[in-house]
Structure formats: C-alpha cells, structure tokens
Amino acid sequence: MRKRPGGIQAMHRITVVGGGFAGLTAAITAAEAGAKVTVYEAHHTLGGRARTSPGPYRTNEGPHALYDRGPHWAWLRQRELVGPVGRVPALEAGRFRLRHHGVLRRTPPFAMLKLLRRRVERAPVDRDFLSWATGIAGEEGARAAANYAAVALFHHDPGALSAAFVQERLRRAASLPPEAHYPLGGWASVIDRMAARAWNLGVRIETLARVDEVPAGAPVVVATSLASARRLLGDDSLRWIGGRTVLVDLALRTRRGDAFVVSDLDAPGWIERFTAQDRSLAPDGEQLVQGQIPVGPGEGREDGVVRAEELLDLGFGGWRERVVWRRESVASGRTGAVDLPGSSWRDRPAVDRGDGVYLAGDEVAAPGVLSEVSFNSAVTAVSLILGRAALDLRRA
Template sequence: MRADVTFRTGPSVLVEQETGTDGLEEDDMTGDVTVVGGGVAGLVSAIACAEAGVRVDLYEAHGSLGGRGRATPAPYVAHEGPHVFYSDLPHWKWLTDRGLTGPLGLPALRQAKAGFVRDGRLRPLPPAGLARMVLPGRPRTAPVDETFHDWAARRYGERTARAAANAIGVVTYDADTGRLSAAFVWELFRRVYAPAVPTVRWVVGGWQGVIDRMEARAGDLGVRIHTGTRLSELPGGRPVIVATELSSARGLLGDDSLRWESGHCVLRDLAVRSDRRDRLLAVDLDSGGFHEAYSMQDPTIAPRGESLFQLDMPVRAGESAGEARERLDALADLTVPGWRERTTWQRTATAKGRTGALDLPGSTWRDRPAIDRGDGVFLAGDMVAAPGMRGEIAIFSGIRAAEGAVRAVRRSAKAAARGRVG
C-alpha cells in the first residue's frame, strides 16, 4: 500500500500526489542506464553513473526532484522529517568532495539549550541512568538476535532501557523502539549520544539546498532528467536503477518480497514569534517524541524574528494519528511555551512506511532487500541493504547501485565489441 503524506497549512488540506504519464517510447530513452526515481538515492545514482562516463536518463513521477528531501518554499523552509547530516560515515565525504553540502550553519551558544522530558516534566539534564549508558567502557556492540529492551534492561534496568529506546525514537520514528534488534538500536544510540567530537552537521538551506546542488551537478554531467513522468514498466536492453519507495518498487518489479520494517509517526512544523525561552533540542524520554529548532542554526529558513521548529511523535500500536497529535501538542506545550498564541505558520504530516529501515531481532542491514536484483536491475533507497540511517542508506545504496549498473554497461560493451570482432 502506498503511503501518502498529507500536509495541513491553516484551513486547507494539500495531499501530495504522484503525477505524470505512463508508457514512454523506447526511442525516448537514449541513456546507457535508466534511473527510476529522483529522490536522494536516484540523484546519487545518476551522478555516480555519469561521473563514470555512462549516459543516464532519470525519470521522476513528480513535477520536481528530491523525494523526502524536498522542502516547502520560502519564507518557511520545512522538511519531511529531521534534516541534519552526520559526518562520521563516508557518505559525508562523498557529498563534500563534490561541493554538494554547501555552507554549514551553527546555533549561537546562547540558543543551544537542550531539554529532556521525563515523567511529564522538561528537565535540563538527562537522567543519571541514561548518562551512564554512554560513559567510556560501555560495550561497543550489542547482540543482533535480542531485543534492545531485553538487552538494555538486563544491563541498565527496566526504566533506563525504556528511556534509552525513547531517546532514539527521533531516528526510528517507532513508538516501541525497544522491540528492535539490540545491535541496531545500540549503534544508533551511541552515534547520537555518546560523548565524542560532534559529528552533526546543519547545512544552510537544509536538504533542499543539497537536492538543488545535486540536480545541478547531474545536469552538468549530462544526465537527462524527465520530471512528471512515471514508468509503468522497466525499459529493456539497459541496466535500470529503481530508486523509489519499496511500495512502488514492488509494483514496478513485480516482486512482493520487497518489504521491510519502517516507522509510523506524526510531525508538526511550527513557526512562532521568537522568545528567549525557545530551545534548540528536546528529547521526550516518556514517549519517543523529539523537538528541534532549525532556524537557530540557519536563519535563512524563517522570517526575521521568528523561530522554525519541527516536532515529531511516534504513533503507538492501536493509536490513531489524531491521538498521537494530542501527545505531540503536549510536547509542544513543554518545549515551545505559549506556542498557540505565538504561531505564525504551521504544517502537520503523517509518515508511515516511509521513514527508513528498522531491523528486527535476528536481522541486520545485510538482510534488507538486496541492491543487485539480477538481470541488470538494481535497487536503491532508504530501506535496502546498505548501512546507516535514512538518508545515509539512500546515499550508500545509490553509490552501490551505480557501481553495479556501470559494470553491467561495460560488460555489455565488451561483449558487443567481441561480437563485432568475431
């Protein structure tokens, strides 16, 4: 089932819909490689193929590129989910080597206030048990075949285990992160919270700025970009990279096995008149919610004198999106005091089945849908067999898919050359 995202701004309701036409003629596809999908994974795939000297046609069903990296137009530049990068994996170097990140932003020291919601109260420091989990000497890995809750509760206690699972809800978008593989959750928890040289990076203009630079890079390399065009079947005679959501890839490839666990959450983008009480970050240790300001490190994304936040709340099993939004509003009451009276703009969204890969006990990223599907078909996106979280998975899988497609093109060229000689 395809998961749409519904945005609400004021009284009107805007539903994101795919547009475009089916049934391109083979003559319209002149590239050596076809990329289906113009999100982060598709753009990375197209760039990597073109850099290897391969001609690329990229098809995107929507009227613009970017997928979940898209943002709303100025003056309020809001994204479909948190929009930071971490620089501790090679995907960051791949981006920076090509100048795709652009300038970086930092919050002023006076604005860099954090908070932790515990037992319904906003506190300036995490509980002692949670802090002890990231002290030096703690294990670097956890078991793959055990739930994070069971493993963490045995080592640190039940209450601390639940708080730690909720602390990483911003990455999983899951209301029961404790049910996931201990190895999966522990790696994410250490990346986000363990004391180290900070690796989080805020890019000015957010992911939309990165998408714009990717699109320009692809164009400079000669990638033919076709927006508003949906392919209903795979083109023959050339390698194809399918860089869509798994739900779309299932239909295009006719492969019902293309499934993986993902999250379900509600989000609220919220612009308010600035107040000295506003804070940069807040982690909801009770429910897995999260609050972050983006205008504090990047004033270009909101009008002067206003602060732009994003808050998210995982939807619990059996809970409606409306009930989850009530909990989200309660989080906003704590983290953005007086927000209802201060609001200048807002948008809500529900994300289900499109929030990145989650690994259940007994599984790792290597068990996710394989990138190489055989017969010159490759899969890329944020829920396939590549490491990292969300956008990182999309970037790594896009690079891997491109490498496979380029090898396939070169093998085909060599075979053709041998045939002509013979």
Template sequence: MRNSITIVGGGVAGLTAAIACAERGLAVTLHEAHRRLGGRARSTPGPYVANDGTHVLYSDGEPFRWLAERRLVQPFSRPTPGELARFRFRRDGRIRALPPLALLRMVAHRRLTAPADEPFGEWAGRRFGPEATRAAAGVVGVITYTADPGRLSAAFVWERLLRAAAPGWPAVRYVHGGWSAMVERMAAHARRLGAVIATGERVDALPDGPVIVATGLDSARALLGDESLRWPSGRAALIDLGLRTDRRDPFLVSDLDEGGFVERYSAPDPSLAPPGHALVQLELPARPDEAVPAATARAEALADLALPGWRDRVTWRRDAFANGRTGAVDGPGTTWRDRPAIDRGEGVWLIGDSVAAPGMLAEVALNSARSAARAAAVKLSPSAVRKASTVSD
C-alpha cells in the same frame, strides 16, 4: 547504448546514483514522476522553509564526506555553544536540563557489542536497568520513528544510540536553505556530468536495459512485480510551526518519555524563517494502531511543555504523518543484510532507505546508491571501471 543506464526516481538515492554513475562514464537518464525532484527530501517554499520530515546529516558518516567533497551540502551549520546550552530533555513529564545519570553511564560503554538476535529492551534492561533502557528508547525513538525501540534488534538500536550520543562536539549538520537546496545542487552537479534528468515523467513499467530503481518499496513492488519487497518501517506524527520568537524557547528538546523531539531549525539557519520568527519541527512516534489525531494531540502536548505560549504565537503550521516511509527498522534476528537486496539480477538494482545497505537514516539511501553505481559500472563498461579508479568512491 552499451554504457547507458536508466534511473527511476529522483530523490536523494536516485540523484546520488546519477552522480556516481556519471562519474564512472555511464550515460544516465533519470525519470522522476513529480515535477519537483527530491522525494522525501523536498522542502516547502518560503517564508518558512520546512523539510518534508525532520532531516539532518551526521558528519561522522562516510556519506556526508562524499557529499561534502562534491560541495553538495555546503553551506551548512553545526550547533553552536549557545544552542547546545539550550538543549533540554523531557523526562518524567517535565522539561529538564540534564538526562538521567543512568543513561550517561550506559552510553559510556562504547566498546560493548550488542546482539542482533535479542530485543534491545531485554538486553539493555538486563545490563543497565529499566531507567537507562527507557531513556535510551526515548533517544532512539526519534531516529527510528518507532514508539517502542525496545522491541527492535539490540544491535540496531545500540548502534544508533552510540551515534546520537557520541562524545565530543555533536556531528549533526544542518544544510542551509533546507534539503531542497541540497537536492538542487545534486541535480545541477549530475547535469554537469552529463546526466539527463526528466521530471513529471511517471514510469509504470520497468524500462528495457540496465535500470536502477530508486523508489520506496511500495512502488518498487509494483514496478518489479515482486511481492517480497517488504520491510518494517516507522510511523510518526510530524508538526511544522512558524512562531513569533520567544527568547525562552529551547533549541532542542529530546523527549525521553515518548521518543519525540522539538527542534528550532531556524536557530542554526535563520534563513528558514522571517526575521523575528522561528521555524520549529516536531516529531512524535505513533503507537501501534494509534490514530493520526491521537498521535498529533500527543505531539501538541509535547509542544505545550517545550514552547511557552506557542499556540498564541503561531503564524504558520503544517501537519503530516509519516507511515512506512521513514526508513528500515531491524527486528531481533535481522540486520541490514537481511533487507531487500540491491542487486535484483538481470541488470536491475534497487536502492533507497529500506534496502540492504548500512548506515543511519538517509545514509542507507546514499550507501545503496553508490553500491548500485559501482555494480552497474562493473557490468556495463570496463572503461567505466577504469574511470572509477580516478574518482572518490
């Protein structure tokens, strides 16, 4: 069929592409190798509903607006005043109520542009001094899953720092029921638009005809036979904890010493844990060549500081290690435009969180998917292009 397209991969990127293509009148068939959709956006079944990694959405980004217009993220919560009052910082080995003043002065320079061709540590150290630079690296370590953000492009780190430290009410949003609930809504919406979604179907050879590859770069290299599909990513220890509730527990601890964080996800969404219990997720970036047990032990040490008596309150635990699956990080002299291109030629597009699209965290996957859908519509069907003018882009 002239207006048909195949999508390989049923994560957030693939489902976004399926919706965007179907809205443009294309006949969509999506293949997902696993029996469950979602990719890295899956969540555990109850009674503790933990995302496969530490997921949030930022409402100040265009991708959130796109999802919300289609009611794919509703219901969601935002941090309450009470939760924000229990926001803490780890710095100099202690849990404190406030970040260093040097960091606050640094992020006040919101009109300042950082260079892409210089490491953040050198640029920020020269302008703001070592204390602010170390604290900023701690904030961005969480977002990049990187133990040393100072070695990354100054422009890349600065953009993320300003997003995370934007003035006013925090833009973070928590999807009720975990990200699997959002994935289910996305799949249902795509099917209502006519998309065919098949799970448990692994694709080992590139399908004939127009195709959108919505996989990680490792799988894309094999499928497309292109060894150039590589880009740096982060690595981090992840711990999910089900705990008996303690009123002393903070809502969130931002680790300015080592770039990690502790967050009580069940505070904005109590459905993630049984009554009287809390779901807590921890992330700590691993150092270069650091073994998994060592990184996990450092994450536990952060929990020792942040969560009084947590070891005696554990009712459920899951450990994981994210390696090369945490989205792209841009080194000095590179920007998102230098990552693997979305358009691979001959009716093949590549999407995901490590390709040439702007945004932070999952925003890259959504932006690349929508870009590929637009390009596919232009290539496949003039009528699809006309239809695209009637739907939100």
C-alpha cells in the same frame, strides 16, 4: 522475466527511476564513471523525501541533518555539494531539554549514560534493545535510552527493535561533539547542487515522468520507496518494516527562553526549533519548529498531535498565542527501514534484483543511518553495474 541485452555497450547506459537523494547519487556516480544516464522523476521537482517546501516556511519533508561521520558526508564535501551548513550556537545548545517523569531536565538520567560509555559491549543482533540494555542500565535507563534514540529511528517502540540496530543509532545521535550538520536552506539546497552536478556531467533528467514498467535496453536503478518498487517490479517480496511518524510543523513568533530541543524520554518523541541553526527557514521575528512523534499501529494523527502539544507546553511557553502558521501530517513508511531482533540490514531486500534491475533507497540491504542507507545502496548499485574497478579508476 525477459532477458536484457548484454555487452559493454549496454552496460554504459543506465536508467534511474526516481530523482531523490538515492537516485541522484546513483546518477552522479555512474556519470562520473563515464556512463550515459537518464533519470525519470514522477513529480515536478526532484528530491523525494529530501524535498524542502518553497517557503516562506522552509520545512523539510524528510531528513534534516547530515551526520558528518557518514560516508555520504565525505562524498558530498569532495564534490562541493553540501554547501554552507548551520551549527547550533552555544547559547542554543544550552537550551537542550529532556522530559523525564513528566518534567523538563537539563541532563539525562545517570542510568541512561551507562549505555553511552565507550567500553559498553557491542549489542547483539538477536536480542531486543530493551532487554539487553536493562541488564546494563536497569529498565528505567534502558527505556529512556530507547526513547531518546527515536530521533534516528522514527519508530513507536524502539525497545522492541534489534539491540545492535538501536545501539548504533543511539551512539550516533548522542555523540559529542554532535555529528549532525544542517544544510542552510534545507535539504533542497543539497538536492539543487546535486541536480546541477548531474546536469553538468551530461545526465538527462526528466520530471513529471512516471514510469509504469521497467524500461528495457539498459540496466535500471529503481531509486524509489519500497512500496513503489514493489508495484513497478511486480515483486511482492519487496517489503520491510518501517515506522509511522506524526509531523507537527509550526511557525511561532519569537520569544526569548524557548527551548532549542525537547527530547521525550518518557515516550518516543522530539521537538526541535530549526531556526536556531538556520535563520533562513522562516521570516524575521518568527521561529520554525517541528515535532516528530512516532505512532503505533493503533494510533492516528490526533494521538501524535496530543503528545507533540504536551512537549510544546513544556518547552515553548505561550506557544498557542504565538502560532502564525501550522501544518500536520503523517509520514507513513517514509522514515527508512528498522530491524527487528534477529535481523540486520543484510536481510533487507537485496540491491541486485537480477535481470539488470537494482534497488536503491533507505529500505534496502545497505548499511548506515538514515540517508546513509540511500547513499550506500545507490553507490553499491552502480558499482555492481559498472564494476568496482571502473569506479576506482574514475576516482583516481
């Protein structure tokens, strides 16, 4: 690999490839520390997996919620980048439903609750979740808990993943009061504020600028999917296991009595009515609903659609006659990394790739849940480039 110019001057210029959440986090962090930053984004809009469709049905292509105990929450709030967030009204929270043994319930099975007790031991990294949890809650309780955790996993077999990996996400997804907050207007509203912040800091942002080879002359943060980074860097080792999820987006005419959430405890899957917390996502008199159904290697879009419709039948009576808009898609490798037994985030592709190249995104070696991985990896990449002392001095 070619050598990059060293010295202080070179280190003050940073190139970021990718204008999603990770790329903008890296750009803002570096610019705040005094670096001159250029961001290249291949699409005509910023956001990456955090894009929101322009409407009238404002569906998110990736993340929906911010977890308020995550590090990115404090960082965004400090910079006034979160904006107004939606909270679930008490009435809607009472419409949270769980499918168990084919019928809707208001409460989870008692055995599953055993796994949410604070005194439960920390799960091991080297065992699968199902076998470890079965020893605490029995197989039925363990399977229900694994399937419930799918909302933060997007994987077709959560029980086969590392027990430590699943436990953290189960606790975060089931915490009371809820950690999830929903940016009004979708994640695009957060991205727009981040882009404005970057621009005000002097960051140069170029859209429709596909990068086919690593730019020379300055440290580079590659803030793309792992597959794109693999092609750009010509490094076949940049691989990690992810998930495939069928997304079913629906706009329904409003009807009283619709569920707020239907969580499937019989298999991984989730239906949520996002207009419950943000009415701006659909026109008046309509509700925006999304089904998220993880599918396995031998399954396709139709398999996920069938399961989503089963949940809709249970929680949204007469939904077929009320559909005014519908869209289906498969999110392949777009839902972040998952860790198998014996592995953790530390084993994923390292942020520092050598020769002045750094990775950021939700599939690399950084801790956190969902978008927190993107944030942590982006901040780590910039801290390695500029030095932690420079960043700490800037914060002071």
